[in-house]
Amino acid sequence: MNPSVQTILDKYVGEGRDSLIPLLQEVQDREGYLSRDALKLIGRHLNLPASKIYGVATFYNQFRFEAVGRYHIQVCRGTACHVKGSAKVLETLTRELKIRPGQTTRDGLFSIEVVACIGACGLAPVIAVNGEFHAGVTPEKIKEILRTYRKQGAEAIHG
């Protein structure tokens, strides 16, 4: 039993399937992602099969099904970043980390999320790692950034 999901469900007493999306949003806001446990509880609450909820949730890009990594990378896909090559940035990240947006690396270090404009157009193309901005990133720069965080992560774990 997950008490934090349960408190959210308690607010949706007697509500039907229409409340699925807001409910999923609220659970993700609280938990950071939609876990198997959370889906099970939501399904039981709304009387919906897990496959259906997962189907609906994957229809929208905003939901993730894995906890975010120690370093959560947000890639801006706003217009300015797009013009300056954010597609290449995302491609480099997915290739280097071998995960897609919404996923987390096996070692739990990194996760990727694609976000709408984060309001730092002057820095385009921009990524944010745990909220810290990195401006004008290129494929080379990204590799370097990842190296730095990897080292930091290793130190945090072993040191």
Added chain:
Amino acid sequence: MVKLSVNNRNIEAKSGDTILSVLKRNGIKVPTLCHLEGLFPSGACRMCVVEVEGLPGLVPSCAYPVQDGMRIQTHSPRAVRARKTIVELLLADHPDDCLYCVRNGDCDLQNLAEELGVRQRRYAGKKSMHQIDSSSPSLIRDPAKCILCGKCVRVCEEIQGVSAIDFIGRGSRARVGPAFDEGLNVSSCINCGQCVTVCPTGALREQSALKDVIDALNDPGKFVVVQHAPSVSVTLGEEFGIKPGTDMIGAMTTALRRLGFDRVFDTSFSADLTIMEEGSELVKRIREGGPLPLLTSCSPGWIKFVEQFYPELIGHVSSCKSPQQMLGAIAKSYFAEREGIDPARMYSVSIMPCTAKKFEAERPELSSGGLADVDAVLTTREAARLIRMRGLDLNSLPPEPADTPFGERSSAGKLFGVSGGVMEAAARSAHYLLTGEEMADPVIKSLRGLDGIKEATITIGGLELGLAVASGLANARKLLDQIRAGRKDLHFMEVMTCPGGCIAGGGQPVSSDPNAIRARMKSLYAIDTGAANRVSHRNKQIQKIYEEFLGEPLGERSHKLLHTRYVTRDVMI
């Protein structure tokens, strides 16, 4: 009544009917990919489009009702071109795998490409990357061959009430699968295979046991026995172009013997045995006060369904193993002992109308002394492949009888193949057990036919018994919910996973004939009507196995060999 014209011919139709159903009734064929008889149209594939005079666009005939005065062209150049383009687009993202595909020769997509004269690759698409899911003991999903028609999703939800799979994602990443893209084995899938029988392509197929069986047949150290389920003899013929419903029992037995099986047994024998045990269990529960209703246990998809969706009703389920497992268990004990065969050397194969039987055979509870009751399960389709592989044709084989001791059956055991049959068979023997007399009329009419829910009240020796029969688990759900809500008038309930029973099982020939299932059913009823022995308790070999080996129904040996237990399952539901 409305009047309309189709391809310049006048036709009358009931108002409210869809164009497609009117066309079908008049023998006009329009191709479909997503249409499912009896379910609400989804309009997903648009293969069934026709041209209607006065309407700007083509209309999907499966979803569009007929109207008075309508003028329809089913094969106008525009309609045909539209269909061809759909197929070409589907092929653009499809592996060119036909030669290696299990559906080669009976694939809807392949047939349509042929019918529409697709002879070149007009659209070169990027092929989607997909992983094959072979995690399930019963099924294999190959999403690369999926054309997203949605039939499996709808059958799983609307017919089976399971919803193990759904559409995931969208756009070019859209796919069908279980929650969290996990394997079917950890999902709520009950292994019924109904999705396989509706899938128009090779995207869904059974987990094949052919190689294991062939290896065993080629191993001189193994004594290989085979059993075939009650419904198989009336469906196998279809795989050889024989009219649906033809009983091929004799030729099938011959074919199996020529394949090298050392003994050919009949699961209808152990269906009779099931009746002895389950009938006694029913009588015992009635005398000792429950729990009632007793729920049947021969359909393994249903068992997993109860275990995960209605765990509080597990106590109601009969502890009897299914006929498949009973026969396996007595083959490796009673029969092995009698013939002086080391049971470890025995390899037990069953031919089943069912993919869930593969899952059942793997259940750890269903074994004795470390030996599985059943070693390999073939579906009817796989059995046909094996027979063809050996160059045998059912059409030209002389009939042979089954082997003793598990070849003799009553027609009550044979009725297990159709929804309501277990109930009829049980009623016949319960009547005898309770009163010492046979039923005056062994047929319970209201329990026959293909309705999803059937009920009857019968009186045996002054005792009134409420009987219910459900097939298709969405129907079972309705009755279970009534029981959960306190319904008290039922004593015995038969549940078959597949709609109509095993004759429509997930391992049966994929038939293009809409009347095939009805023909299979009638064939089983005809066998019952003409049978010399119509009751399980008068099966001589059954009487003998109790005398020589088992003792009493529900006795100690029975308990050890023929009964089992169930588990609650915590899966994503």
